[in-house]
């Protein structure tokens with residue numbers, strides 16, 4: 001193997017894989033690396049709405065069902081290259097800088113190095129690397145992969161590690177994501193004529209109710225779950241009217257509302273109440289509900305992570321590919337090096353020591369669980 005965790009992280013940062021572009025170059029690099037090491041590769045692809053080809057890879061070492069999967073996305077947010085050399089990795093004072101170093105090419109490299117340093121003859125169960133596209137724009141790659149992967153659906157890994165940065169603290173649950181979009185239709189005309197009909201006027205009463213609901217959710221404990229921070233549903237919405245101008249009545253207005261469902265906070269009720277409210281104002285509704293990720297604190301995987309890290313498992317508020325991959329992996333945790341607080345920033349970085357610590361931890365997980 002010509003790489004260690006640092007040189008592999010640098011090699012991955014040097015292959016730009018911003019979500020708006022195709023991830024074929026980085027996927028081919030990873031595929032070549034793993035097939036050369038003797039792993040079986042399942043490659044599936046799709047064309048995104050911009051016409052870019054996106055590739056998901058599942059690599060497997062060993063035969064049969066069950067085993068342990070390390071899951072990472074290989075896309076990143078844009079580089080903001082005007083402000084820093086995003087794709088030229090640089091190490092200063094023990095810290096590696098570059099786009100994706102923390103979210104999540106560094107953690108991905110740590111999973112690969114750990115997997116490739118294990119003697120395959122010692123494995124009792126199979127080992128997988130699950131490498132997705134398009135995480136940064138709504139987990140699209142994981143959503144496609146959970147449906148398309150014959151290998152994952154047939155062989156069902158028992159344990160999965162989403163290697164997103166958690167500073168190597170095991171995370172046993174995160175909130176889900178639900179979306180309701182409600183559209184009112186009007187008629188565009190010059191306002192001075194008085195013949196138009198503004199769609200915006202039709203959504204305002206609905207928005208008033210939404211503001212009242214938001215207040216209720218913040219104060220009613222029936223809609224809260226104290227394993228998360230914050231404990232309440234955080235609602236956010238945007239309104240799209242196309243190119244509405246002040247002298248033209250809006251021909252349509254679409255309110256898109258995001259909600260973060262929790263494990264035991266009556267989140268399905270909240271979701272249904274928003275849909276019912278929108279329909280009571282005759283708005284056209286589209287909606288989607290993604291469950292939170294949750295592995296019981298006493299399940300084998302969470303227990304093993306707690307023992308091997310010496311850290312109490314926690315929850316986080318952001319989402320991960322785990323929301324979809326849970327359909328084909330039995331138990332999941334989020335556990336990776338780096339601080340999510342520096343992800344998506346200019347100067348994104350990860351400590352070299354954290355990368356080495358992650359490799360050691362992942363190796364001990366393989367020994368214990370595989």
Ligand SMILES: [Zn+2]
Nearest residue numbers: 103104135164
């Ligand atoms: Zn990420």
